[in-house]
Amino acid sequence: MQIVACIKQVPDTTQVQIDPVTNTLVREGIPFIVNPYDTHALEAALALKDQFGFTVTAISMGPPNAEATLRKALALGVDRAILLSDRSFGGADTLATSNVLASAISRLNREEEVGIVLCGKQTIDGDTAQVGPGIATRLGYTQLTLVDKVLALDPVKRTIRVSRKLEGRHEVVEAPLPVMLTVVRELNRPRYPTVPKRLDSFDTEVALWNNEVLQMDVNSIGLKGSPTWVSKIFSPERDKGEIIGDGLHDPDGTANLLIDKLLAKDLLSL
16 A cells, blocks of 8 residues: 655745845745655654554655755655656645645556555645645545544554544544645655765656646636736735833832723723
């Protein structure tokens, strides 16, 4: 059985800046990283490989330089890496992106059965959490989101049991394979690559699948297949904070000043 881990190359959001004139991201000089949530999806795939001997394939959709992201996955121990890259894929929203990823997974399934698809719960550049569920919908796979623990997997009975981290509680769910899981950070601690695997990753081929390989309708991918788009990106304006009083030497006086401020703004009633 094959496990597919979907990973994405994203800009390091701690260093992203926005051009105040064009209201677009300034990409020059910004380093790219593997989406942090996806590193936990990769680790989950590799842990299942260690336990059951499954084949792990990592796929990523992006420009040619996203190959570096897939080489990091190879260095961690995935068996195969595939880059989905074509100009016709560019400008895709979450609908078109999940369409391309689902098509690639369907093709992989024809080569070797795909039992589990793993994604991070969301990406740090888009934060939509829509791509994983979109893949599951298109493939007709069971969909389990916000997974923080894989409790049991039975390849013979073709069932999986997981814990889902919900608001204020956890939910334990058992579901049939094939399944798509989106995972949260609490699931595991990603491993580090070993020196031999890191060296091997430089010599391992990263397969390139463009639309000549996938043969998708151009109206269902890229900009043409995207019913949504980002019209503007901007940093919200924030008022500078105000320091009042001397809380260290005069805590009572400072508290009274704060109360007066809150009363003046009608934020407090006595």
